[in-house]
Amino acid sequence: MIRPTSEAELSDAIRSATAPLLIQGNGTKSAMLRPVQAAATLSTAALSGITLYAPKELVMTARAGTPLSEVEAVLAERGQHLIAEPSHLFGPHQTIGGVVAANISGPRRVSGGAMRDHVLGVRAVNGEGEMLKFGGRVLKNVTGLDIAKLLTGSFGTLAVMSEITFKVLPICEAAGTVVVHGLDAEAGVKVLSAGLGSPFSVSGAAYCPLERKAALRIEEFETSVNYRCAKLAAQFPNAEILGTEASRAFWQDIRDLKMLPHGEALWRVSARPSAAPEILRAVAHLGVTGLLDWGGGLVWLTGPANIATHNAVCAAARAASGVWWLMRAPDSLSAAVDVLPPEPPALAELRRRVQHSFDPRGILNPLKLRAA
Amino acid sequence: MRQPEPKPGIMARRAEIIAGLQRILPERAVIGDAISLKPYETDGLTAYREAPLAVVLPESEAQVIAAVKFCASQGIRMIPRGAGTSLSGGALPMADAVVIGMMRMNQILEINFQDRYAVVQPGVTNIGITQAVSDEGYFYAPDPSSQLACMIGGNVSMNSGGAHCLKYGVTANNLLGLRLVTVEGEVLEIGGTHMDAAGYDWLGIITGSEGQLGILTEVTVRILHSPEGARAMLAGFAANEVAGQCVDAIIASGIIPVALEFMDRPAIHACEAFAHAGYPLDAEALLIIEVEGSEAEQTDMLRRIRDICERFNPISMRVSETAEESAAIWKGRKGAFGAIGRISPDYLCMDGTIPTSRLPEVLHRIGQMSESYGLQVANIFHAGDGNLHPLIMFNANDPASFAKAEAFGADILTLCVEVGGCLTGEHGVGIEKRDLMTTQFSPAELNQMRRIKSAFDPDWLLNPAKVFPLAEGV
Numbered sequence: 109m110i111r112p113t114s115e116a117e118l119s120d121a122i123r124s125a126t127a128p129l130l131i132q133g134n135g136t137k138s139a140m141l142r143p144v145q146a147a148a149t150l151s152t153a154a155l156s157g158i159t160l161y162a163p164k165e166l167v168m169t170a171r172a173g174t175p176l177s178e179v180e181a182v183l184a185e186r187g188q189h190l191i192a193e194p195s196h197l198f199g200p201h202q203t204i205g206g207v208v209a210a211n212i213s214g215p216r217r218v219s220g221g222a223m224r225d226h227v228l229g230v231r232a233v234n235g236e237g238e239m240l241k242f243g244g245r246v247l248k249n250v251t252g253l254d255i256a257k258l259l260t261g262s263f264g265t266l267a268v269m270s271e272i273t274f275k276v277l278p279i280c281e282a283a284g285t286v287v288v289h290g291l292d293a294e295a296g297v298k299v300l301s302a303g304l305g306s307p308f309s310v311s312g313a314a315y316c317p318l319e320r321k322a323a324l325r326i327e328e329f330e331t332s333v334n335y336r337c338a339k340l341a342a343q344f345p346n347a348e349i350l351g352t353e354a355s356r357a358f359w360q361d362i363r364d365l366k367m368l369p370h371g372e373a374l375w376r377v378s379a380r381p382s383a384a385p386e387i388l389r390a391v392a393h394l395g396v397t398g399l400l401d402w403g404g405g406l407v408w409l410t411g412p413a414n415i416a417t418h419n420a421v422c423a424a425a426r427a428a429s430g431v432w433w434l435m436r437a438p439d440s441l442s443a444a445v446d447v448l449p450p451e452p453p454a455l456a457e458l459r460r461r462v463q464h465s466f467d468p469r470g471i472l473n474p475l476k477l478r479a480a
Numbered sequence: 481m482r483q484p485e486p487k488p489g490i491m492a493r494r495a496e497i498i499a500g501l502q503r504i505l506p507e508r509a510v511i512g513d514a515i516s517l518k519p520y521e522t523d524g525l526t527a528y529r530e531a532p533l534a535v536v537l538p539e540s541e542a543q544v545i546a547a548v549k550f551c552a553s554q555g556i557r558m559i560p561r562g563a564g565t566s567l568s569g570g571a572l573p574m575a576d577a578v579v580i581g582m583m584r585m586n587q588i589l590e591i592n593f594q595d596r597y598a599v600v601q602p603g604v605t606n607i608g609i610t611q612a613v614s615d616e617g618y619f620y621a622p623d624p625s626s627q628l629a630c631m632i633g634g635n636v637s638m639n640s641g642g643a644h645c646l647k648y649g650v651t652a653n654n655l656l657g658l659r660l661v662t663v664e665g666e667v668l669e670i671g672g673t674h675m676d677a678a679g680y681d682w683l684g685i686i687t688g689s690e691g692q693l694g695i696l697t698e699v700t701v702r703i704l705h706s707p708e709g710a711r712a713m714l715a716g717f718a719a720n721e722v723a724g725q726c727v728d729a730i731i732a733s734g735i736i737p738v739a740l741e742f743m744d745r746p747a748i749h750a751c752e753a754f755a756h757a758g759y760p761l762d763a764e765a766l767l768i769i770e771v772e773g774s775e776a777e778q779t780d781m782l783r784r785i786r787d788i789c790e791r792f793n794p795i796s797m798r799v800s801e802t803a804e805e806s807a808a809i810w811k812g813r814k815g816a817f818g819a820i821g822r823i824s825p826d827y828l829c830m831d832g833t834i835p836t837s838r839l840p841e842v843l844h845r846i847g848q849m850s851e852s853y854g855l856q857v858a859n860i861f862h863a864g865d866g867n868l869h870p871l872i873m874f875n876a877n878d879p880a881s882f883a884k885a886e887a888f889g890a891d892i893l894t895l896c897v898e899v900g901g902c903l904t905g906e907h908g909v910g911i912e913k914r915d916l917m918t919t920q921f922s923p924a925e926l927n928q929m930r931r932i933k934s935a936f937d938p939d940w941l942l943n944p945a946k947v948f949p950l951a952e953g954v
Contacts, residue, residue, distance in 0.1 A: 161782045164728045165836050165866070187734060217675065225653045246833040247865035248650065248905035250639045250688045251913075251920055252947065253929045257652070257684025266680075277714055278734035288661035301594050306615070307708045329784075332777050378674040380595045405675045407597075448678040454666040457682060458935060465931035477679060 111154040115231060115239055115270040121150055123237030131264030131473045133173055133203030137210055141263065141447045143439040144476050152205050158182055160245065165227065169273040172205025179204050188276045192216060192223040193393065196364045199204070205269050210259030210288050214363040215312040215325070218304065218402040223258040226275040232267035233260055235467025247274045250342035250385055258462075264473040266466040268455045284337040285312070285350040285358055288322045293385035296322040297404040299344060301381060304403045308336040312359050313403040316367045317388060325359060368399045371410030373437040375421045379430025381405045390424035391417070422446065448477055481528050481569075481911055484945050486576035490533065490556055497556065498534050501578070504546045508736050509584075520561070520579050524626070525569040525912055527828070527882065532559065532573035533890040537581045541661065541697040544580065548695060549665040550839040551578050558663075560691035562602065562634030565626040567829050568910025570638060570690050572945060580695055583634050588612050589698070597656055597673050598703050602633025606640075609701060621648035624906070625814050626775030633696045643813065644770075647738040648704070650906065652687040657700035660686060660693070663937045673700055685932065690908050691943040693936040707772035707882045710738065712806040713782055715789040716763025720744060721840040723765035726792040727863045728836065730769070732789055735781065739770040740864035741813055744843065747820075747858040747871070754819035755812035760796040763892030767863065768813055770806070799953045816860050817871070824856065824873030828881075828889050832896030833905035836866040842899060844864050846870055846892055853888045855881070867905035868896065872924035909947045917949055 109188045112118040115342040122129070127147035134153050136208065152172040157238035158179065160169035163186045170179055179198050183189050193214030194207045206212075209231075213222040229243030231310075243249055259267055287330065288299050296315035303324035312325030317471030326336045333352075341347040350358055361367055365374075377387055381404030407430075411417050418434065419440060425432040426449070434447040451459060463470070490497070498512035498936055511517060512534045513667040521529040533556070538544045551558050555575035564571050573579050586603035593616050598609055609620040621783070623642035624630055636658065641650040648654070655669035656841040670682045676684060686693055719724040723742060730737065743751065743759075743766045752759040759766055767789075771781040782799050800806040811826035812819070820827050824825045834842050843859060850857045870892055893903045893913060897920045917926060930948060934939070 162835065162837065164732050166731065167835075211676070211681075213676070219655050221649060222676060224684060225649060234928065240922075240925050240928055242925065244833075244900070244902050244920075246835060246867075246901045246905070248641055248645065248833045248862070248867045248909055249902045250641075250650075250906055251902045251904050252909065252917065252934055254639070254652070254684050254688050254925075255929065257681045257687075257933070258932075260682050260684070277736065278731075279736065301596075304596060305618075305705050307595060307705055309707065329780070331780055332773060333778065335774065379674045380592075380673045382594050393665070401595075402675055429672055431672075431676075432672050433678055447827070450680065452669070454662065454664075455668055455682070458662075460669070461935035462680070462932060465928070465935050 109149045109151055111151050113154045114232065115155070117171060118152070118155065118268060119233045119237045119239050125245050125471050128370055128471045128474045131268050132203040134283065136198040136202040137206055139436045140210065141434060142442050142479070143477055144473050146474070150268065152268065152270065153203065159271065160273070163188055165275050166247065167273060168276055169239055169245060169271060170204050171271050172203060172269045173295045174204045176202050176204055176207055183276055187278050187279050191220045191275065191277050192224050192365055194223060196420055204272055207262050208272050209262065209269065215314060215401055217266055218313055218405065219309060219311045220373050224257055227256050227260045227272060229273040230256045230259055230269050231271040234267040235472050240267065242259065242275055243273070247275055256455065257305050257436040258284050265465060265475045271473040280329070282330035282333040282352045283327045283355040284333040285323060286324045286337050286340045287348045287350060288344045289320065289346045289348065291320055291322055292372030293388050297381060297400065300324065300403040302339060302343060306340060308340060312362070312432050315400040315404065316364045317360065317398055318367065323358065325355060340420060342467065349361035362401060364397060365408060368410055369397055371397065373417070373441060375409040376433045376435050377407040377409065377421065377425040377430050378405060379407065379425060379428035381432065387424045390427070391420050394420055396421065400446055413437045415441065418445045423479040482950060483530065483574055484950060486574065486755055487555065488799055490723045491575040494533055497554070500550060501536055501547065503792065504550055505536055505543055505802065509537050509539060509543060511537070517861065519574060521583070523564040523566045523569060523571040525567055525572070528569050528572050528911060530573050532577050532579045533575065535579040535586050539584045541659065541667065542697050542733055544661050544697055545665045545667070547580060548661055548663060550943055552663050552665065555939065555941065557944055560637065560695050562631035563605070564631045565630040565634065566638065566908065566910055567831065568904065568908045568912040570908050570910040572911050574945060581632045582631065582895045585697065591846070593618065595673060596703050597700055599698060599700045600632055602699060603631050604687065606632060608632050613703050616704050619706050620701055620703055621654050622651050625817065632699050634939060635891070636687055636699055637691045638644035638908040639906070641867065643739045643741060643862060646737060646740055646862065648682055652684060654702045654703045655683055655699065656702055658683060658686060658696055660696035661695045661697055663694065663941055671700065687906070690910065690947050692933055692947060693942065707709055709778060709798055710761065710772045710806065711778045711782065712770040712809045713785065714759065714797065714809060715767045715769065715794045716760035716786065716796040717765045717792060717794055718763070720765045720843045722792050723767055724839040726767065726789055729788050729791065730785060731864065735784060737769045737785065737864070738772050739768065740862070741768040742766070742861050742863035744859040747816060747860045748855060749810040750819040750823050751816050754815055754822060758807045759797065759812060763795045766837055768809055784922055795880065817865055820858055820873065826876040828874070828876050828885050828890050830868065830870045830889050830894045831907035832901055833865070834869045834896050834899050834901035837864065838899040839866070842868070842895060845872055849888055849891055849899060853884050855885055855888055866901065890916060911946050914947060915949050917947070
């Protein structure tokens with residue numbers, strides 16, 4: 109495994125590569141999307157450490173291999189956190205580079221935006237070994253094409269990120285959660301929509317089909333949390349209010365899918381929130397269980413890892429005009445199916461041209477996203 | 481401002497090209513006579529002017545495709561245009577180019593409150609979206625000062641911000657989907673009505689691409705429910721540095737106000753004369769701070785903020801008691817450009833962003849530059865996010881004065897980059913900051929951007945001569 113310890117070494121490794129490279133941080137997401145066939149593995153794990161933290165400016169810069177746990181711990185010391193609340197589903201060793209490369213977001217995405225919304229700048233090395241910097245360290249920046257966003261979620265297929273600058277926010281003084289019990293999926297999503305359509309800045313909206321409960325989160329100063337939770341709870345029969353500690357534990361469980369059984373395969377579907385109940389229904393007979401986050405706009409599904417089940421998940425997503433990701437599966441399945449929705453021809457052609465513009469030799473994580 | 485040489489073959493065939501456009505588009509959708517072209521010579525950056533070859537005003541996506549295919553097949557450059565409010569010359573025409581004006585595609589196509597989105601055509605104004613959803617208590621968050629006029633297509637193209645992006649983000653953070661006509665006349669459907677897109681973040685790269693990657697024909701935005709209410713307060717300070725420290729202290733306390741605006745003395749005086757908002761005329765710096773929530777929440781939050789401001793010996797502090805008082809406070813700020821226009825008919829509005837900790841130093845150096853250039857400057861900016869808007873006043877009838885203003889502006893933006901910031905926070909590079917791009921990006925970085933532009937538009941027909949320093953395309 110090639111483990112560069114500086115951006116210059118990273119550049120050398122890519123420039124001198126003569127065959128495809130598997131790009132990873134600590135490799136915690138290797139079962140996500142397609143398996144990569146490569147002669148060598150290039151890891152950013154040794155490019156580690158926080159290089160800038162300006163709490164008053166709400167900005168942190170960390171090298172790509174910095175563990176997410178370190179980023180979160182340093183932020184917490186100053187009462188701050190990552191806005192997108194990335195999932196710890198992939199264990200404690202995932203790197204900030206991996207979180208950004210996969211655009212991993214958690215429950216707060218519904219109000220605060222995804223990881224891609226908070227990446228302010230990146231340093232990266234393209235497939236030619238050029239060391240490039242895009243974006244910056246300021247909160248507002250429209251100078252030139254937003255390549256930092258393009259690299260976020262590109263799974264190392266365009267360039268290898270060496271350093272990332274992101275916006276952070278203070279952790280709110282208090283949190284509260286209104287839990288509404290005894291709901292089917294239709295009623296559950298209606299509760300989530302009512303919460304997100306309220307004036308109260310709901311920052312989490314999830315529904316757990318197994319426990320038949322919907323949950324709405326408020327994060328504010330304590331007096332506001334109390335006021336807003338009471339207002340929300342009054343709208344629904346069977347509503348229970350969780351205080352700050354219970355609320356934080358609850359949303360960690362949602363974030364890390366603790367309320368979902370551990371099936372052979374795991375999918376994510378993003379669609380209109382109101383389509384979520386139909387998606388759940390369409391795959392239930394195949395032994396697929398779900399969890400709804402983002403007001404119903406994110407459907408996590410888990411079940412048997414076979415082509416028939418995968419195709420049913422894809423069909424359900426497509427019927428809702430939504431998209432899917434195969435998040436975890438044995439290689440035998442993920443190598444055989446569309447792990448993402450296929451692209452229309454015009455977009456596929458454009459994608460190939462853009463890929464070529466970064467990585468003309470096609471050596472960075474080839475075919476990670478698509479088979480061609 | 482240097483423009484590329486017009487393509488002689490195109491200029492010579494002007495009449496033929498206009499006739500060709502008239503054949504494929506309705507008569508009312510093609511403008512070719514000199515008088516009617518006049519309004520399209522410039523945009524919000526009125527210092528630069530150039531009449532285009534022709535203007536087309538399509539009324540449907542099919543007409544956009546027809547116009548683009550026609551132009552592309554003949555190698556004719558195209559300049560997309562919304563309301564023409566760009567402050568960076570993003571819609572400045574070229575003599576051999578056809579302006580594609582999107583203002584007639586101004587329909588709201590779908591509003592969905594349950595799933596919280598609206599699908600609109602690019603010619604819908606920014607405020608028009610909010611007006612269409614406000615009866616149900618919703619709004620569209622990004623609010624550029626030009627929101628009464630500017631159009632959502634232009635907002636997407638420039639990734640517009642506004643006074644409230646500290647809490648709600650900029651345009652890029654409030655989009656779900658787009659339809660884009662490529663230079664090849666293909667329609668790309670990007671995103672949709674869902675939150676995360678699968679595959680590359682096309683939405684992210686197209687937003688803010690300044691009309692260089694394609695022509696937008698449809699935009700799907702996220703709409704939000706309004707808070708119960710909002711209220712603003714004013715705090716005046718004896719020095720810019722002190723106001724800057726107060727901003728730091730507010731953020732450090734864990735409070736993120738929905739807006740946190742800063743004005744220096746010249747800006748305070750200009751805006752007060754215009755809006756009579758009760759701004760303190762003896763202050764060197766003024767903060768406008770807005771919070772949201774119920775009456776009780778507003779009062780509680782404003783009390784916390786007032787306590788913080790007290791630590792910095794404010795010259796004056798005023799919390800608005802009513803919605804009308806808050807509106808008056810905002811009228812001064814949102815009318816700032818007009819207010820400066822009353823003092824000096826000609827001004828350049830800069831748009832750099834800096835790390836907020838460098839604010840006192842940057843304001844000090846802008847003051848020194850103002851003296852050495854002999855030109856007045858008023859500073860207005862979004863303090864929470866470090867986005868500066870120095871307004872440089874000059875006399876457009878005096879070429880020397882204009883040249884000095886341009887040089888002054890370039891110095892300010894170079895300084896922004898030097899202290900760790902960027903050339904533009906929300907107005908875009910356009911034609912104005914094109915030649916400064918080399919201060920922020922290396923040749924390899926600019927070439928990587930150029931190659932993406934080429935991937936979408938191999939012959940550089942879409943809004944060329946903007947964003948990148950004039951050079952051979954890649």
